[in-house]
Amino acid sequence: MKVKEVADLAGISVRTLHHYDEIGLLVPKETTEAGYRLYTQDDVELLQQILFFRELGFPLKRIKEIIDDPSFDREEALRMHRSILLEQRSRLNRMIMTIDKTIQHAKGEIQMADKERFEGFDFSRNPYEEEARKRWGDTAVDQANAKAAHMTKEQQDAFHQVYVNLAAVRHLAPASEEAQTAITAWYVLLNEWGNYSPEAFRGLGQMYVADERFTNNIDQFGEGLAQFMCDAMGIYADNQS
Template identity: 65%
Template sequence: MAMKVKEVSELVSISVRTLHHYDEIGLLVPDEITAAGYRMYSNANLERLQQILFFKELGFSLKEIKNIIDDPAFDAEEALHMHKLILLEKRQRLDQIIATIDKTVLHLRGEIQMTAKEQFQGFNFSDNPYEQEARQRWGDRTIDEANRKTVHQPADKQKELSEQMNDIFRRLATLRHTAPESAEAQAEMKKWYLYLNQIGSYSPEAFKVLGQMYVEDERFTRNIDQFGEGLAQFMCNAMAVYADQHQ
């Protein structure tokens, strides 16, 4: 049974304006628009909305979510399984924190004594391993898509893109000993961001994650540092600054 936008808004507890925005950017387009102009959402629309909200919970941007869900290789069941693992991990941590609160109350009343270790039971600021795996799983698709687009370009266009990339790297190499937040470095970061979006689809957040890969993956580091030792780390830092300024 189709639902009007107001009904979906009340069901999901998100604003009508948000649903309109999702429609405008092609993230969630209702299956039917009535003659009177009412948006009507089908069961398939609601299933897609559920996936959108799951991915938002993981911190993906709307642009990234659209790319993930629209990918022909996207497996909804696989995604749900990953979401469940992430939430179970979070629930376990929250249960531990709640138990620590209860013990602390008793400790303050003098009814029990807590060790220093017990006082911080449940506090863990390391990444959720399942969430990290999920971001790597779907983040890789952005990179894979960029690679596919590059490979399918005509030979002369591939050569042009390769020369553009090398020129950007060479300019960045001359700046690698300056502050990543400097105007010169950020001007080159803008060029690098625009270049990447010629061959892929990178949100500021994905751009930042890519920069982290430059130092976490030795293959990236080795190739980039051919232009100048320390360039990969400099780019990682400068890309993070650019992303944070353009969220």
């Protein structure tokens, strides 16, 4: 299949596939004499696995490391992903039941105890992140929560503006000049009140997508911003090495 056919099949952009090719994550095994990429069935299966990892919030560089590892077991990875999705489905079902009860309570059809209002919510842990960390390791920066809690009003305003600037370029490739300029400003700002090495910066970006609390807060500035920042921060870290 040609790149447009694969993009349409997977529901992603042609630009995304070109980027995967450029970084060596998914390089089509064949090309035509005219230079068009041709994707085999093996390429399509590998793309599916890459997108599974993306769903889990893994940055592209880490995905490449995992699938290039000789010990990588595709079937094991699929089983893990299935387990994670089943747990996520169970949690969502509990939340849907809570919503249904809340609607009935609002209509006066049932009485709802305060404790019932919060069934399905669990911000104390992230089982998807935990299982992924156990299997493939983790470089996230665990100090980020504590640091974020002590920002001044001026820092909050500065952070807000950086998010706005990043949201404005999130439609571009994370490796683009505009994206890297905006993410560099983020790195500089963070180091005005903390001490982030490029690797710690990468880890913070991974937390943005591994912890849904971060994702939800960041994506208020634009859908997909957390993932975009994670990818851009990983590319920034790579460029510093």
